[in-house]
Each structure stands twice: as C-alpha cells, then as structure tokens.
Amino acid sequence: MLHVFGEHIGSMVEAYVDDIVVKSKGQGDLIKDLDIAFGYLCVNKIKLNPEKFIFSVPRGMLLGYIVSQHGIEANPEKVSAIAKMGPIRVVKGVQKVTGCLAALSRFILRLGEKALPLYRLLKKTERFT
Secondary structure: OHHHHHHHEOOOEEEEOOEEEEOOOOHHHHHHHHHHHHHHHHHOOOOOOHHHOOOOOOEEEEOOEEEEOOEEEOOHHHHHHHHHOOOOOOHHHHHHHHHHHHHOHHHOOOHHHHOHHHHHHOOOOOOOO
C-alpha cells in the first residue's frame, strides 16, 4: 500500500496490510479523494471486494479502535475487559493483563514505566508472588 498510495498515506489514505481508509478534510472533498484513491488502485491493478465497501462513515471500528472525526478512541469493550478482571493469582493472569494493556498502549502515557511491576512478574522465578 505504501507503494500504491505514496505521499497520500497519512494525509488522505490510511492503510493496514490490505485494509484501506480514505479520509477527507471536509464532506465536500470525499468524492475527489475517493476518485484519487480509486485512480491509484486502478493504475496498480488492485481489485477490491465490493461487499466490504462502506462509504461516508462518521464513526466506526477499525483494527480494534473506534475511529471518528474526533480521532482514534479506545474500544470500550477492551477497557471493560480489564476492569472486570479479578485478582491476578498466576503468571497467566499477568500475561492476560499485559496483553490487554498493550492493545490500549497508545492511550496510556508512559505505559512501560507504569506497568514495569507487572513485567517483572513475568520473569522466571521459582515462586509467583
């Protein structure tokens, strides 16, 4: 996708593997931006699955995050999964928590620093405390 869209990545197009999001500054720019994106796809002979098209979505789920005109937000389901976890009693529980935190890391300032006690629990020891 970097080769296909070049300088448009980050400004008009976001791509992750084979998922593409065309975003516009204003509602009036959407048709122009889609025309440009489809032009690049056509030139590069990339076929799309019409069943997966969704147009003019003001808010939606993408890669586990909620994306809207206000930016990227955490998925409330992932946040509530952490809140609902009971006490951690085994290493597997620490792994589960750190995995959930990693999914939300972009929303937690200095996560590595704050979660250091959890990461230390993952080190091999004779006894889990």
